[in-house]
Amino acid sequence: MKLKSGDSSNALKNPGRVMREQFGIRTTGEQYVIALAGNPNVGKSTVFNALTGLHQHTGNWPGKTVDNAQGNYSYRNKSFLLVDLPGTYSLLAHSVEEEIARDFICFGQPDAIIVVLDATSLERNLNLALQVMEISSKVIVCVNLIDEARKKKLSINFNELQKELGVPIIPTAARNGEGLQELQSAVYTMAVEQKKTWPKQVPYSEEVERAINALLPKINELDLARVVNPKWLALRLLDSDISFIETISRYAAAQKQTTVALQDQWGELTL
Amino acid sequence: MSKLNPMDPFLKIYLDTESIRLSSGTPLADLVVTDIFAYTEKLAERVVLREDSIQTNWKDKIDKLIISRVFGYPLMLLLLGAVFWLTIAGANVPSEMLANLLFAFQDILTQWFQLIQAPAWLHGVLVLGMYRTLAWVIAVMLPPMAIFFPLFTFLEDLGYLPRVAFNLDNMFKKAKACGKQCLTMCMGFGCNAAGIVSARIIDSPRERLIAILTNNFVPCNGRFPTLIAISSIFVTSAFAFSQSLLAAGMITLLVLLGIAVTFAVSWSLSKTLLKGEPSSMVLELPPYRKPKIGAVFYRSIIDRTIFVLRRAIVVAAPAGALTWILANVYIGDVSVLAYTAGVLDPIAKAIGLDGFILMAFILGLPANEIVVPVLLMCYLATGQLTDFDSLFELKKVLLANGWTWLTAFNTMLFALLHWPCATTLLSMYKETGSKKWTFMGFIIPTAIAFTVCFIIAQVAYFLGLA
Numbered sequence: 018m019k020l021k022s023g024d025s026s027n028a029l030k031n032p033g034r035v036m037r038e039q040f041g042i043r044t045t046g047e048q049y050v051i052a053l054a055g056n057p058n059v060g061k062s063t064v065f066n067a068l069t070g071l072h073q074h075t076g077n078w079p080g081k082t083v084d085n086a087q088g089n090y091s092y093r094n095k096s097f098l099l100v101d102l103p104g105t106y107s108l109l110a111h112s113v114e115e116e117i118a119r120d121f122i123c124f125g126q127p128d129a130i131i132v133v134l135d136a137t138s139l140e141r142n143l144n145l146a147l148q149v150m151e152i153s154s155k156v157i158v159c160v161n162l163i164d165e166a167r168k169k170k171l172s173i174n175f176n177e178l179q180k181e182l183g184v185p186i187i188p189t190a191a192r193n194g195e196g197l198q199e200l201q202s203a204v205y206t207m208a209v210e211q212k213k214t215w216p217k218q219v220p221y222s223e224e225v226e227r228a229i230n231a232l233l234p235k236i237n238e239l240d241l242a243r244v245v246n247p248k249w250l251a252l253r254l255l256d257s258d259i260s261f262i263e264t265i266s267r268y269a270a271a272q273k274q275t276t277v278a279l280q281d282q283w284g285e286l287t288l
Numbered sequence: 289m290s291k292l293n294p295m296d297p298f299l300k301i302y303l304d305t306e307s308i309r310l311s312s313g314t315p316l317a318d319l320v321v322t323d324i325f326a327y328t329e330k331l332a333e334r335v336v337l338r339e340d341s342i343q344t345n346w347k348d349k350i351d352k353l354i355i356s357r358v359f360g361y362p363l364m365l366l367l368l369g370a371v372f373w374l375t376i377a378g379a380n381v382p383s384e385m386l387a388n389l390l391f392a393f394q395d396i397l398t399q400w401f402q403l404i405q406a407p408a409w410l411h412g413v414l415v416l417g418m419y420r421t422l423a424w425v426i427a428v429m430l431p432p433m434a435i436f437f438p439l440f441t442f443l444e445d446l447g448y449l450p451r452v453a454f455n456l457d458n459m460f461k462k463a464k465a466c467g468k469q470c471l472t473m474c475m476g477f478g479c480n481a482a483g484i485v486s487a488r489i490i491d492s493p494r495e496r497l498i499a500i501l502t503n504n505f506v507p508c509n510g511r512f513p514t515l516i517a518i519s520s521i522f523v524t525s526a527f528a529f530s531q532s533l534l535a536a537g538m539i540t541l542l543v544l545l546g547i548a549v550t551f552a553v554s555w556s557l558s559k560t561l562l563k564g565e566p567s568s569m570v571l572e573l574p575p576y577r578k579p580k581i582g583a584v585f586y587r588s589i590i591d592r593t594i595f596v597l598r599r600a601i602v603v604a605a606p607a608g609a610l611t612w613i614l615a616n617v618y619i620g621d622v623s624v625l626a627y628t629a630g631v632l633d634p635i636a637k638a639i640g641l642d643g644f645i646l647m648a649f650i651l652g653l654p655a656n657e658i659v660v661p662v663l664l665m666c667y668l669a670t671g672q673l674t675d676f677d678s679l680f681e682l683k684k685v686l687l688a689n690g691w692t693w694l695t696a697f698n699t700m701l702f703a704l705l706h707w708p709c710a711t712t713l714l715s716m717y718k719e720t721g722s723k724k725w726t727f728m729g730f731i732i733p734t735a736i737a738f739t740v741c742f743i744i745a746q747v748a749y750f751l752g753l754a
Contacts, residue, residue, distance in 0.1 A: 109321070112491040140332035144324055171336055178335040221323045228308050228316055235301050254305040256317040266298040 048089075048096045049208040052125065054118055054149055055133035056142050057104030060161045062086070063191040064133055065101045068201070092201045095209055100127070106141075108148045109256065116260065122152050123245055124268045128208035131200070133159045136166035136173060136188070146182070150216035151249045156184045157203050164190040183217045218248070228255055244269050318461075350576070351451070360455040367448075368543065371439050373536035376516055379431035380532070386430065390423035412616060413609050417665070421608025424661035425600050429513045433596060436512065437588035440477065445579035449474050463551045464558035466495035469502075473550065476506040478592055480708055481715040483508075488719075494564045497725060498554050500716055504708040504733050505546040505553070509596050510656035514703045515539050517660055521683045522696040538700075546704050553732060561728075599711075600657035607651060607658050611665040625666060639738055640698035640745030642690065649702065654710050659703065694748050698741045705737035 055061040069088030086101040102121060103114035122130060132149050134142035139160070150156050158178075166173065179186040185203045189196030206212045221229070232251040241247065245265060253261045309316055353359050397419060401411040443449060449471065457467030468490050476483030480503050487499040507515060519538040523531070558564060614625040622630070629643030636646040648663035664682070667689050686696075707730050708716070717726040 139336055140328055143328040143331055147324055147328060174335045174337070178331075181331055181335065219324050219327045222319055225316055225319050225323060231308060232301070232305060235304060239297055239301070252320055254302060255309060255320060257302075257305070257309060259302065262298050262302050269298075 048098050049128040049204075050125070051097050051099050051204055051208065052102055052121060052127040052130045053099055053133065054102045054122065054130060054145065055104060055161075056106055056135065056145055059104070059133050059135040059142065060191050061101065061104060061133045064131070064159060064161060064189065064197075064200075065099060067191045067194060067197055069099055090201075092205055093209075095205065097204065097208070100125075105145065107145060108152070109258070119152075119261070120264055122149055123249075123265075127153075127155065129155045129157055129204050131157050131159050131204065133161050136160045136163045137169055137171060139173065147219050150182070150184065151218065151252070152246055154184075154214050154216050155207055156214065156216060157200070157207060158182060158184055158186045159196075159200055160186060160188045161191055163188045164193065164195070181217060183215045185214065225252075225255070239269075241265075241269060315461075354448070354451050355454050364452060364455060365540065365544075367443070369536055369540045371436065371443075372539045372543075373533060374439060375432050375436045375512075376520060376535050376539070377532040378435045379516070380520070382431040383427055387423070387427035390427055394419060394423060409616070412612055417609040417612025418605050419608075420668075421604045421611070421658065421661040421665060422601060424664060425604045425657060426597070428517055428660060429600060429657060430593070430597060432513055432516055433509060433593045434589065436509070437478070437592045438584055441584045441588040441592070442579050444474075445584055447576045459551060460554070463554040464564065465498050465554040466490050466492060469495065469499040469554070472499045472503060473506045473547075476503045476508060478509055479596065480504055480506070480508045480712040484712060484715045484719055492564075494558075494562050497720065498557050498562055500719055501557065501725070501729050501732060502550045502553050504712065504729070505550045505705065507543065507546060507704055508656065508712075509592075510600065510709065511659075511703050512539075513657065514660050515542060515700050517682065518696050518700050521686070522693060542700060542704050545701075549705065549736065553736070596657075600655055603655040604658045604661060607654070607662055608665060611651065611662050615666065629666065638745065639702070639741035640694045640748065641702065641741070642695070644689070645695070645699055645702075649706055652709070653707070656703070656709050694745060694753070698745060701744070702737050702741050705733055705740060707734045707737075 053061055053065055065086060065088065069090050088099050088101075090097050090099065100121065102118040105112075105115045105118045108115055108119040108122070121127070130149055130153055132146045134146060146156070146158050160173065160175070160178075163173070173188070175186050175188055185207070187196055187200045187203055189200060191197065207214070229248060229251045232254060233247055236247045236250055236254075241250065250265065354363060394415060397415050398411065401415060452474065453467055453470035456470045460467045460469055469487075471489065472483045472487045474483075475486040483503040483506070484500050487496050487503070490496040490499055516535070516539065519535045519542075520532075523534045523538045611625070614628070615623050617624050619627060625647075629647050631643070632646045633643035636643045644666040645663060648659045648666060651662050652659035664685065667685050707713075713726055713730060716729045717723070720726060
């Protein structure tokens with residue numbers, strides 16, 4: 018693989034970029050990858066289309082038949098690649114869709130993840146947001162369909178929600194274009210300016226926390242902190258999710274190779 | 289696991305986790321999901337203000353009751369029993385009226401045949417064979433279906449069925465199967481073939497296969513009339529009202545037994561041929577909606593009742609004719625029917641049935657609806673009773689042919705547990721695409737039906753109860 022010297026510093030900082038290619042994602046130069054996740058039927062595609070306009074093309078995931086839309090948009094002279102993940106209720110991977118969404122969020126190393134929620138049924142939707150926040154801290158929660166919520170006489174305290182979750186909350190009504198400016202701005206702040214968030218974690222019951230704590234030292238021995246959140250891995254282990262264990266083993270190996278390869282190249286460049 | 293190198297550190301850690309998971313009382317994976325949901329509920333409660341909260345509260349309270357640990361199961365049983373009771377109590381009178389009407393017409397038909405001096409065999413095949421079976425199918429099946437299906441569709445439209453699935457999820461988990469299997473079973477109450485097709489909603493192939501193989505243990509509409517007819521006759525009580533209650537109780541019990549067998553078979557399959565752990569599922573409980581009565585009737589009568597009845601008639605007509613021919617073609621001085629029944633008799637007796645009953649079940653392979661009519665044809669064509677014109681005579685016919693409580697009970701059990709009908713087997717083949725699994729779908733229920741009936745019959749014989 019040939020890398021331009023300008024890219025290599027960036028790539029070394031974030032070797033996950035190379036892994037994205039396994040998901041059929043090819044970025045051109047300085048392009049930020051933004052993942053779009055959400056339950057089915059929350060207006061995810063509306064958000065996608067509203068942001069990307071007509072510049073979208075569809076691409077297949079390797080080996081999967083599920084279609085995934087990818088599209089570009091520019092904001093403040095930066096280019097963003099938006100990846101529309103399949104609609105899922107959770108990331109516990111009991112279906113092909115959930116597995117794809119989970120693997121991309123985990124290993125695709127997106128620069129930001131927009132989780133689209135349905136404002137009219139926040140309770141059910143929040144569950145996915147919390148699961149994504151367990152994997153990544155680069156989460157923006159987009160509460161869509163606020164126009165419908167208004168019709169149903171629901172009022173949502175967004176400030177309180179932002180305080181509770183610890184990540185940016187953007188209310189939108191994508192159908193009317195409401196809130197899209199704010200969403201783009203939030204994505205910019207997170208992806209380009211790398212502004213930190215402090216996502217709150219689900220407080221698990223004592224028994225689960227005890228099991229997690231028993232596992233964490235063993236997981237830390239594997240030196241995976243850059244690949245995956247150790248606590249999330251512990252949870253998956255407790256879920257006896259063998260498919261995920263296989264996947265992570267594969268990615269960890271791939272990552273090690275890339276890092277070594279890049280370091281070699283970096284060494285040559287500095288010589 | 290084969291994809292992992294045995295030296296892989298991940299596999300080691302995975303195996304370490306195994307011991308932690310096993311040492312925990314409640315499954316940790318379930319606990320994780322429960323914790324997340326509890327947290328989101330609390331979060332949502334804090335940030336969402338509902339201005340229409342009074343109405344929602346009211347619906348939430350009903351939901352809390354329906355899916356509560358304490359009241360969930362009793363309510364379900366009560367509702368199931370009530371549906372059966374309404375079906376049995378309501379179907380009695382119209383069934384009898386229909387039977388009187390149709391059998392009266394049989395006499396008129398006979399007169400016409402005599403008028404044109406038609407040969408006896410033609411009258412036999414067409415009137416005593418075909419027409420009489422058809423009359424039976426319609427008189428016995430139409431009224432219960434016309435009551436049961438609208439009630440069932442009503443519950444479906446109300447939004448109750450997904451809540452049943454929710455209640456039973458725990459049990460399915462224990463059987464290492466998917467909670468959505470319950471929805472496929474609900475479809476199976478209508479028609480097992482439809483139930484098997486609906487198993488597509490289950491994502492995991494392992495769990496889908498389990499759902500397909502066990503769907504037969506919920507009695508479909510074709511078998512309900514058999515259960516209803518026999519339990520109405522043999523579960524006796526001095527009072528008409530309590531009689532229908534008892535009969536409904538009997539059918540509820542049988543359905544519960546079918547469900548128990550479903551769990552047992554699902555569990556055994558998960559431990560043997562289809563090893564694996566159950567997957568969690570997210571089931572969206574739809575809001576309660578007021579069903580549109582017109583739509584309920586249209587869908588249940590046109591789409592279900594007429595559809596099933598048509599299928600039954602299409603199969604029953606030739607089967608009736610065939611049975612009559614078999615009963616009236618003699619080899620020596622024994623009819624083919626009596627001869628075949630005689631061959632089957634030893635096996636049938638061992639499981640508490642008789643040769644004719646077993647033969648009726650075999651002839652009922654194309655459609656279970658015709659089992660009782662064919663059985664009656666057999667008895668009427670060979671026994672002394674040749675005249676038969678009322679529904680009340682059914683018991684007399686059966687008793688005259690040596691039926692005891694054991695025969696009745698085991699016939700119902702056999703109807704509940706035996707092999708699926710041809711349409712169901714065909715759906716199994718289409719859905720699994722495998723001859724092997726289709727064969728399993730045939731042999732598992734068959735083996736269970738024979739085993740259960742055999743044990744009950746032998747115990748009853750041994751204790752001198754029958």
